[in-house]
Amino acid sequence: MTVLLGYSGGLLVPGHHVLPPLAIALVAGVLLPRALSRSHWAHRTPRLAVTVWILLGLALIASVSLTALQLLLPTAGSHHLSRFTEACVVSGGAQCGSLLPNGLAGVGTRGWAALVAAASVPAAFAVTFVRELLSARRQRVRHADLLRLVGSRRPELGATVLEHDTPAVYCLPGRGPQVVVSSGALEVLTRQQVTAVLEHERAHIAGRHHLLVAAAGAFCAIFRGLPLARLARTEVPLLLEMAADDRALRRCSRDALATALYAVASGQAPDMAFAAGGPSAVLRMRRILTPHAACSPTLRTVFVALTAAAALTPLVLACCSVPGISID
Amino acid sequence: MRRLGDLEAEIMDRLWRWGRPATVREIVDDINHVRPVAYTTVMTVADILHRKGLLRREKAGRAWLYEPERSREEYTAALMQDALGNTEDRKAALQRFVEHMSPEDVSALDAALRAMGRVPGSAEEPGAPS
Numbered sequence: 001m002t003v004l005l006g007y008s009g010g011l012l013v014p015g016h017h018v019l020p021p022l023a024i025a026l027v028a029g030v031l032l033p034r035a036l037s038r039s040h041w042a043h044r045t046p047r048l049a050v051t052v053w054i055l056l057g058l059a060l061i062a063s064v065s066l067t068a069l070q071l072l073l074p075t076a077g078s079h080h081l082s083r084f085t086e087a088c089v090v091s092g093g094a095q096c097g098s099l100l101p102n103g104l105a106g107v108g109t110r111g112w113a114a115l116v117a118a119a120s121v122p123a124a125f126a127v128t129f130v131r132e133l134l135s136a137r138r139q140r141v142r143h144a145d146l147l148r149l150v151g152s153r154r155p156e157l158g159a160t161v162l163e164h165d166t167p168a169v170y171c172l173p174g175r176g177p178q179v180v181v182s183s184g185a186l187e188v189l190t191r192q193q194v195t196a197v198l199e200h201e202r203a204h205i206a207g208r209h210h211l212l213v214a215a216a217g218a219f220c221a222i223f224r225g226l227p228l229a230r231l232a233r234t235e236v237p238l239l240l241e242m243a244a245d246d247r248a249l250r251r252c253s254r255d256a257l258a259t260a261l262y263a264v265a266s267g268q269a270p271d272m273a274f275a276a277g278g279p280s281a282v283l284r285m286r287r288i289l290t291p292h293a294a295c296s297p298t299l300r301t302v303f304v305a306l307t308a309a310a311a312l313t314p315l316v317l318a319c320c321s322v323p324g325i326s327i328d
Numbered sequence: 329m330r331r332l333g334d335l336e337a338e339i340m341d342r343l344w345r346w347g348r349p350a351t352v353r354e355i356v357d358d359i360n361h362v363r364p365v366a367y368t369t370v371m372t373v374a375d376i377l378h379r380k381g382l383l384r385r386e387k388a389g390r391a392w393l394y395e396p397e398r399s400r401e402e403y404t405a406a407l408m409q410d411a412l413g414n415t416e417d418r419k420a421a422l423q424r425f426v427e428h429m430s431p432e433d434v435s436a437l438d439a440a441l442r443a444m445g446r447v448p449g450s451a452e453e454p455g456a457p458s
Contacts, residue, residue, distance in 0.1 A: 169425035
């Protein structure tokens with residue numbers, strides 16, 4: 001099979017080197033995300049699970065980028081590329097020149113096209129990510145401008161209070177971060193519950209969770225339709241809420257946090273249009289009230305190792321060929 | 329810039345409390361009870377607020393009479409709407425303690441709380457970190 005696929009006589013016949021990155025893309029983009037979203041350990045160790053989602057995202061970007069590269073490069077060129085990369089890494093850049101006898105001019109149009117195609121995948125992600133961050137910041141600045149006029153700063157709470165009957169608690173992360181509570185929330189919550197919700201929001205700010213939410217959003221915008229993107233879009237924010245819950249629990253009791261969650265949720269006028277937050281709040285509630293039993297570390301370790309491998313292989317197998325045993 | 333922002337809040341606060349149009353002179357005099365502030369500074373900031381659409385003004389003799397465009401409650405409601413609204417693209421902008429929920433979901437929360445034998449105000453248990 002290798003020989004068949006590796007046949008490079010035709011211009012558009014892709015080399016066999018396409019297979020490894022394609023396989024990694026399939027594993028990181030479809031199989032592992034489905035398994036991860038169903039796994040039990042993810043919600044028990046949310047921070048670890050978020051790391052795994054990030055690794056999966058990186059693995060996918062790297063493998064799609066490599067697939068593009070290998071599709072466009074002729075087989076022989078892809079072998080050269082591997083030697084080139086290897087020599088550069090091993091020699092720390094000193095021997096790069098010797099592998100390109102004709103210098104950069106010898107790379108050829110097709111080679112350049114391949115490089116551009118490969119670079120466009122991470123570049124598209126970076127651009128979308130930055131755009132997402134900027135648009136979020138614009139919204140926050142607009143919000144904060146008005147908040148400064150109508151809200152009252154309460155140093156003893158470390159929060160800004162909005163005079164409104166509906167209970168609401170949220171934070172504006174980023175530059176000049178602040179936690180906002182409505183007077184309605186202060187009305188229905190006890191002192192311990194207030195501490196609990198404020199700690200939860202401060203955990204979002206301290207953990208810079210808005211960056212990860214934006215990254216998941218950008219990822220979803222680019223790889224729309226892929227299970228990894230679709231699942232990460234909902235799972236990552238939920239895991240971050242759980243991570244913030246865990247952090248709040250260092251300073252408050254399980255009861256305080258769980259009952260605060262219910263008090264705030266039930267105090268807001270229920271609305272049929274808002275189904276999105278529901279199941280996730282119930283998941284959080286159960287999790288807060290049930291102290292975690294030690295979960296099977298073996299399964300988790302296997303999963304993390306697998307993901308780390310998926311994230312690293314595209315780099316290691318920059319071209320899946322080791323000079324000397326490549327089939328030419 | 330920080331000071332200008334504070335002054336904006338001070339001006340708006342007075343106009344909302346008074347509930348009537350006022351001149352820059354009146355605002356300056358009132359702020360001067362608390363701290364010294366220059367007439368020209370207040371005039372500049374009032375003009376900024378006018379250009380931002382927060383204050384409307386009309387000529388009364390030789391001075392401008394300033395008045396808030398909307399009530400404090402209206403702006404607060406707008407902020408709450410912004411914060412609690414169900415817009416997907418708000419996700420990265422601000423983070424809510426809990427999302428707005430449907431009645432079914434709220435009763436599911438209630439059930440989850442009761443299933444664990446908890447009701448608001450029940451005995452505390454030590455909050456062991458996970």
